[in-house]
Amino acid sequence: DATINKIAAGEVIERPSAVVKELTENSIDAGATVITVEIKEGGISFIRITDNGSGIDESDMPYVFLRHSTSKIKNADDLLRIKSLGFRGEALSSIAAVSQIELVTKNTESFTGVRYLIEGGVEKGMEHIGCPSGTTFIVKNLFFNTPARRKFLKSPQTEAGYIQDFMERIAISHPEISFKFIINGQIKLHTSGNNNQKDVIYHIYGRDITSHLVSVKAEDESFSLSGFIAKPAISRGNRNYENYFINGRFVKNPIMYKAIEEAFKPYIMLHRYPFTALMLTIDTELIDVNVHPAKLEVRFKNGEELYSFLYKSLKDTLEGRDL
Ligand code: ADP
Ligand code: MG
Incomplete structure (x- = not known):
């Protein structure tokens, strides 16, 4: 079962930029207006994504990491009218299968947040925690348990470049969202979220x-x-x-x-x-x-x-x- 998860994971998660893409798109689907993405070592050792979106309810907690669990598609008809960026319910399970995740989240309607740990697809802990509404994912040591896949990665600079490409595109296509992108502590991109696409293009190009x-x-x-x-x-x-x-x-x-x-x-x-x-x-x-x-x-x-x-x-x- 763990093997099947890893094979399937390969389809979605090929490299750190895929993690950033999937998590950022989840943040957008969650209605976030401010999204911060921080990476170290090209995202191989560390990725942190913080949003001010809807958050995940405690009761959904283990389930969001199961394969094909999605809150975005309820029936076959929905599949014909996909409005969200995600819908396959594969990303979180795929990322969790090949990394060490710390998730801190608070649903807008809940009083307390939760901190959830999962490594190589295995739950490592869950506790209540005080935090603002929204979601933070920390993804560490991508492919720590799949060395062959890890070897296939390019240099941290090249991987960081792929992530930057993605961040620039997502910022251009969502000028209504304020994005901050940080590589090794340095801010590389920071858009205002004022919904002016020309401002974003100026900022990037x-x-x-x-x-x-x-x-x-x-x-x-x-x-x-x-x-x-x-x-x-x-x-x-x-x-x-x-x-x-x-x-x-x-x-x-x-x-x-x-x-x-x-x-x-x-x-x-x-x-x-x-x-x-x-x-x-x-x-x-x-x-x-x-x-x-x-x-x-x-x-x-x-x-x-x-x-x-x-x-x-x-x-x-x-x-x-x-x-
Ligand atoms: P999908 O995006 O295809 O639904 P994912 O595996 O990416 O599948 O995510 C699973 C579920 O986890 C989502 O359907 C959503 O309900 C929840 N989720 C993931 N990330 C966030 C987030 N940043 N904020 C709120 N909910 C989230
Ligand atoms: Mg998704």
Whole structure:
């Protein structure tokens, strides 16, 4: 049973950035408006995530660490209309199976909080504790019991870089949340949560990109698109500056890359790629996010329609502008 848990864990938790992603998304789903992420040694030895969200009720305590336990999906119908970032109920059990977790949480409605310890999937203790509403996860020594997986990790700097990439994207896609990200005691990112996406882009990418931004807004019956692109003067030799989000979720989606790059083609040199921070909103019944455990992939029921919508929206935005 423990082995099965570890194998399954590998699907979701490949590296420290996956832990940060899953826990941060849980904080967002819990309605947090302030989220602090702190890592040491690239997140391999230490990750701490603190939020001011709903907290976890004491009575749910051992259960949230069981496989397929989720409070976000109640029936098969819900799976067709996923509004939360999480829904598989796999993350906490997978992380707990391969690390040492300390969880401190207080549900908004409870008088006292709880501190819960779990290591390698085995409960190590639980006690009442006074604490503010919200949740803190401390994840230590990732893959301490799976040395092969630990060996597969890259250097702490590289792992920290993956986490920073994630933090920047989540901050861009959630300007309404204040994020603080700390590496080895140094603040790397601190957004205000004032819901101004341009401020977040400035904070992360600096003046160069921010002074070249063009705002994008488009809508039809099925889709709505908003966010920013940079004028073609700002371009890259790879797709690292292309940020796409669908219903608040960062995705790498071939339709989005293709449609937007195609619209940029007349303005941009061959093999150069634009800066984008574009949020697509689409009826949850028209997409399937339940394709891949990390949820980077999505399937569309009307992919061709989406392509045309994106292409046209960007073409209209770029056309006749002083680029
Ligand atoms: P999922 O997010 O798919 O539901 P997880 O394993 O990530 O599954 O989390 C299990 C459950 O634990 C969630 O459904 C939620 O009820 C609870 N939970 C996890 N993290 C938090 C948090 N930061 N605040 C409140 N509840 C949380
Ligand atoms: Mg989750």
